[in-house]
Amino acid sequence: GQQLNQSPQSMFIQEGEDVSMNCTSSSIFNTWLWYKQEPGEGPVLLIALYKAGELTSNGRLTAQFGITRKDSFLNISASIPSDVGIYFCAGQGAGGTSYGKLTFGQGTILTVHP
Amino acid sequence: DAGITQSPRHKVTETGTPVTLRCHQTENHRYMYWYRQDPGHGLRLIHYSYGVKDTDKGEVSDGYSVSRSKTEDFLLTLESATSSQTSVYFCAILRRGSAGELFFGEGSRLTVL
Numbered sequence: 209g210q211q212l213n214q215s216p217q218s219m220f221i222q223e224g225e226d227v228s229m230n231c232t233s234s235s236i237f238n239t240w241l242w243y244k245q246e247p248g249e250g251p252v253l254l255i256a257l258y259k260a261g262e263l264t265s266n267g268r269l270t271a272q273f274g275i276t277r278k279d280s281f282l283n284i285s286a287s288i289p290s291d292v293g294i295y296f297c298a299g300q301g302a303g304g305t306s307y308g309k310l311t312f313g314q315g316t317i318l319t320v321h322p
Numbered sequence: 323d324a325g326i327t328q329s330p331r332h333k334v335t336e337t338g339t340p341v342t343l344r345c346h347q348t349e350n351h352r353y354m355y356w357y358r359q360d361p362g363h364g365l366r367l368i369h370y371s372y373g374v375k376d377t378d379k380g381e382v383s384d385g386y387s388v389s390r391s392k393t394e395d396f397l398l399t400l401e402s403a404t405s406s407q408t409s410v411y412f413c414a415i416l417r418r419g420s421a422g423e424l425f426f427g428e429g430s431r432l433t434v435l
Contacts, residue, residue: 212364214364239421239422241422241423241424248428248429249428249429250412250414250426250427250428250429251365251412251426252426253423253424253425256420256422256423258421258422296364296365298364298365300421300422304421306422307353307416307421307422308353308355308370308414308416308422308424309355309367309370309380310365310367310422310424312364312365312366313364314362314363314364315364
């Protein structure tokens with residue numbers, strides 16, 4: 209099946225620093241999504257991207273849909289302690305039959321030191 | 323939280339026993355999904371449903387079956403649990419009007435001894 213490579217696997221940063229993570233795929237996706245998961249909870253949707261080249265922000269978070277359709281990037285500016293968690297990228301193929309059938313990256317574990 | 327409730331939240335069982343996980347939603351969503359989460363693998367799709375009695379297999383469906391006799395309930399069954407099915411299972415619904423935005427439940431942690 210399709211595979212997503214997400215990097216880095218983990219990050220240890222100081223409060224106030226900016227964070228960047230990315231996902232690359234061997235296949236083209238028509239939708240990219242970014243999720244955050246905290247311990248004991250399900251993933252929560254942060255940003256959804258539907259168009260190649262699209263740049264979308266949600267507060268301090270900015271994500272981009274790569275122009276090749278094979279990658280996506282997530283940036284977090286001025287990190288705060290509550291940003292701690294696991295961040296997942298997910299890709300979805302084309303067409304209505306693909307709705308909700310996501311391929312996930314392995315996750316980036318983010319730790320923020322106060 | 324999209325009105326999703328998973329039960330049980332935690333279960334420990336023995337190899338060879340049947341297990342059923344339930345996903346209940348209160349907002350009449352048509353599309354429902356079961357994913358499993360394992361370290362190093364992210365989340366992987368097990369089965370999905372596009373409506374009552376309309377289900378299909380996902381990427382890792384071997385050893386699992388599903389049923390959807392009512393819109394609000396999507397059941398995942400392990401006919402004979404194995405240790406490799408120890409995992410955290412998440413139910414999800416497709417946000418109405420979206421083309422891929424899933425909302426997840428809180429998960430069911432299953433341990434097969």
